[in-house]
Amino acid sequence: xxxxxxxxxxxxxxxxxxxxxxxxxxxxxxxxxxxxxxxxxxxxxxxxxxxxxxxxxxxxxxxxxxxxxxxxxxxxxxxxxxxxxxxxxxxxxxxxxxxxxxxxxxxxxxxxxxxxxxxxxxxxxxxxxxxxxxxxxxxxxxxxxxxxxxxxxxxxxxxxxxxxxxxxxxxxxxxxxxxxxxxxxxxxxxxxxxxxxxxxxxxxxxxxxxxxxxxxxxxxxxxxxxxxxxxxxxxxxxxxxxxxxxxxxxxxxxxxxxxxxxxxxxxxxxxxxxxxxxxxxxxxxxxxxxxxxxxxxxxxxxxxxxxx
Amino acid sequence: xxxxxxxxxxxxxxxxxxxxxxxxxxxxxxxxxxxxxxxxxxxxxxxxxxxxxxxxxxxxxxxxxxxxxxxxxxxxxxxxxxxxxxxxxxxxxxxxxxxxxxxxxxxxxxxxxxxxxxxxxxxxxxxxxxxxxxxxxxxxxxxxxxxxxxxxxxxxxxxxxxxxxxxxxxxxxxxxxxxxxxxxxxxxxxxxxxxxxxxxxxxxxxxxxxxxxxxxxxxxxxxxxxxxxxxxxxxxxxxxxxxxxxxxxxxxxxxxxxxxxxxxxxxxxxxxxxxxxxxxxxxxxxxxxxxxxxxxxxxxxxxxxxxxxxxxxxxxxxxxxxxxxxxxxxxxxxxxxxxxxxxxxxxxxxxxxxxxxxxxxxxxxxxxxxxxxxxxxxxxxxxxxx
Ligand SMILES: Nc1ncnc2c1ncn2[C@@H]1O[C@H](COP(=O)(O)OP(=O)(O)O)[C@@H](O)[C@H]1O
Ligand SMILES: [Mg+2]
Numbered sequence: 001x002x003x004x005x006x007x008x009x010x011x012x013x014x015x016x017x018x019x020x021x022x023x024x025x026x027x028x029x030x031x032x033x034x035x036x037x038x039x040x041x042x043x044x045x046x047x048x049x050x051x052x053x054x055x056x057x058x059x060x061x062x063x064x065x066x067x068x069x070x071x072x073x074x075x076x077x078x079x080x081x082x083x084x085x086x087x088x089x090x091x092x093x094x095x096x097x098x099x100x101x102x103x104x105x106x107x108x109x110x111x112x113x114x115x116x117x118x119x120x121x122x123x124x125x126x127x128x129x130x131x132x133x134x135x136x137x138x139x140x141x142x143x144x145x146x147x148x149x150x151x152x153x154x155x156x157x158x159x160x161x162x163x164x165x166x167x168x169x170x171x172x173x174x175x176x177x178x179x180x181x182x183x184x185x186x187x188x189x190x191x192x193x194x195x196x197x198x199x200x201x202x203x204x205x206x207x208x209x210x211x212x213x214x215x216x217x218x219x220x221x222x223x224x225x226x227x228x229x230x231x232x233x234x235x236x237x238x239x240x241x242x243x244x245x246x247x248x249x250x251x252x253x254x255x256x257x258x259x260x261x262x263x264x265x266x267x268x269x270x271x272x273x274x275x276x277x278x279x280x281x282x283x284x285x286x287x288x289x290x291x292x293x294x295x296x297x298x299x300x301x302x303x304x305x306x307x308x
Numbered sequence: 309x310x311x312x313x314x315x316x317x318x319x320x321x322x323x324x325x326x327x328x329x330x331x332x333x334x335x336x337x338x339x340x341x342x343x344x345x346x347x348x349x350x351x352x353x354x355x356x357x358x359x360x361x362x363x364x365x366x367x368x369x370x371x372x373x374x375x376x377x378x379x380x381x382x383x384x385x386x387x388x389x390x391x392x393x394x395x396x397x398x399x400x401x402x403x404x405x406x407x408x409x410x411x412x413x414x415x416x417x418x419x420x421x422x423x424x425x426x427x428x429x430x431x432x433x434x435x436x437x438x439x440x441x442x443x444x445x446x447x448x449x450x451x452x453x454x455x456x457x458x459x460x461x462x463x464x465x466x467x468x469x470x471x472x473x474x475x476x477x478x479x480x481x482x483x484x485x486x487x488x489x490x491x492x493x494x495x496x497x498x499x500x501x502x503x504x505x506x507x508x509x510x511x512x513x514x515x516x517x518x519x520x521x522x523x524x525x526x527x528x529x530x531x532x533x534x535x536x537x538x539x540x541x542x543x544x545x546x547x548x549x550x551x552x553x554x555x556x557x558x559x560x561x562x563x564x565x566x567x568x569x570x571x572x573x574x575x576x577x578x579x580x581x582x583x584x585x586x587x588x589x590x591x592x593x594x595x596x597x598x599x600x601x602x603x604x605x606x607x608x609x610x611x612x613x614x615x616x617x618x619x620x621x622x623x624x625x626x627x628x629x630x631x632x633x634x635x636x637x638x639x640x641x642x643x644x645x646x647x648x649x650x651x652x653x654x655x656x657x658x659x660x661x662x663x664x665x666x667x668x669x670x671x672x673x674x675x676x677x678x679x680x681x682x683x684x685x686x687x688x689x690x691x692x693x694x
Binding site (some may be wrong): 044051054055057058075076079082084086088089090091092093102107108149263 | 533537538539
């Protein structure tokens with residue numbers, strides 16, 4: 001059994017579809033009360049992992065617990081205490097806001113479903129829209145309603161699968177504020193996203209690419225452990241520079257960021273040697289900096305793909 | 309610069325590209341069709357089924373109709389007549405009864421369709437040339453089946469006694485056949501069809517309602533949410549079936565009500581019994597539809613399965629063609645279909661005033677079919693997205 005302050009504790013989760021490994025040997029631990037960011041590009045296996053955590057998919061290999069319940073054998077208990085917000089909107093489009101919430105409240109056997117639904121509508125700021133069909137809500141409101149529906153039965157753990165995908169920035173900020181409010185109430189939140197900037201809003205993060213968990217920890221810890229040295233280059237004809245640098249030994253990653261180029265390497269001396277011939281090229285401006293989280297992820301992903 | 313192929317360039321004949329794209333589309337459709345097993349099965353099965361069912365089951369004259377005999381005397385003449393009746397192949401003597409009450413019960417429960425009564429002193433009256441009466445009662449709830457058999461009787465009379473010695477030469481039949489069409493003396497087909505329509509319409513609508521229920525959730529993505537909540541397959545099933553029992557019940561009331569008001573269908577039996585057994589029939593069909601829904605990959609497949617099941621229900625249940633006239637194999641299939649039993653139930657209650665004792669066999673089969681369907685549905689329900 002895992003320690004009581006651990007909400008999610010899984011080891012070696014593996015899942016394939018039709019012979020293709022989609023999640024490989026994934027282990028993760030999430031402490032209770034934290035907001036845990038689950039980052040990775042599209043198709044990296046985030047949804048598959050979350051589904052295994054809440055008993056919707058059976059892992060081919062590996063085991064573990066969710067809230068102390070075995071993910072293989074105690075799916076029913078897990079479902080009682082875990083709120084899962086699916087990536088695709090999965091409430092009933094042809095039911096109204098209130099009907100959807102009452103359905104959830106009834107399904108979980110809450111004592112007074114209409115009252116529970118009313119309270120949630122008030123919390124979500126959906127008063128006046130409660131008779132509107134869920135399918136007619138805008139994207140941002142749909143996400144809020146979905147979050148409301150999965151928090152309604154007072155779960156201990158929330159699994160949110162890309163809740164902010166396709167939502168405008170203002171709605172995204174409000175959504176994150178709500179997640180922090182929920183965490184302050186003691187909920188554990190695992191939230192997947194492919195927006196790098198949302199990592200900053202998490203207590204801890206894990207990064208997954210091609211089905212493999214490549215890094216995890218606090219944002220600072222992940223950056224530090226990457227041992228990456230990065231130079232930011234500004235100036236003319238960066239495209240040509242990128243092409244020239246890309247395959248030089250010592251340069252592990254070249255990535256454009258807006259009007260600048262990030263050149264990174266794990267071995268500082270090799271990197272210095274590699275870029276030395278270009279340092280004095282006229283029109284270029286080199287500054288050494290710590291890598292951004294994005295640099296780290298891109299480098300991890302590049303390396304993972306090369307091994308793939 | 310042009311991104312268009314030469315064939316589509318202005319001035320060139322457009323046919324080249326047209327055929328190429330059509331061909332590509334056609335190949336793609338074929339591949340998809342080959343992968344879609346249910347559609348493929350439908351393409352083959354529907355014509356085959358129609359051919360076989362219409363060709364054999366339907367064009368056959370009613371044959372071997374189960375018949376009970378009530379003999380008040382044992383005589384050579386009586387036996388000769390019964391043998392001649394059996395030789396027509398219309399009648400098959402399945403029961404020999406001692407009392408009229410016994411015969412009435414057999415007929416009410418549908419175990420026999422005809423009864424033949426040879427009165428006491430028949431042979432003696434015949435030899436005297438008194439033209440005695442042979443009494444024949446037929447179940448005319450299905451006028452087609454009863455009609456052709458009764459029509460065949462006249463010939464029987466001619467031939468039956470040709471070789472009997474001591475009977476005076478005759479030009480007209482030496483005895484009279486007193487045929488009595490029971491339950492539906494006017495041979496009104498509406499009396500037969502309207503109760504049948506109740507069952508047919510219910511089968512169709514009930515199957516479709518539930519056949520879509522699970523696949524719709526999967527296609528709309530709501531199943532993922534539903535499965536992540538603590539609800540069991542049986543709960544989901546019942547939650548999806550029960551609302552439609554009410555719908556079906558209203559539908560049945562409407563059709564029977566219209567039948568009574570518009571066509572003057574009699575209601576000889578108990579309405580409460582009819583309501584109870586109709587509810588059972590409705591639930592059976594909903595369960596079967598739901599089972600299709602758990603087996604199908606998508607809504608289209610589910611509808612196709614429902615149609616495949618609906619077709620034999622219409623053709624082999626005795627709705628379209630007299631059940632007793634179908635060949636043995638068709639009757640076997642028919643016995644496994646809910647509509648067959650419900651038709652017997654509705655006709656027996658409305659037209660014959662049958663009671664539960666007469667119908668317990670059909671009710672038991674409906675219940676059995678329902679439980680089998682529900683068991684398959686619950687065990688086949690996918691609790692995960694694997
Ligand atoms: N049910 C499934 N059957 C087959 N392949 C699947 C299934 N679910 C996911 N995949 C594949 O697994 C990979 C990972 O998918 P997913 O877990 O949804 O990634 P993410 O959520 O990170 O975008 C994708 O390539 C996807 O196509
Ligand atoms: Mg996903």
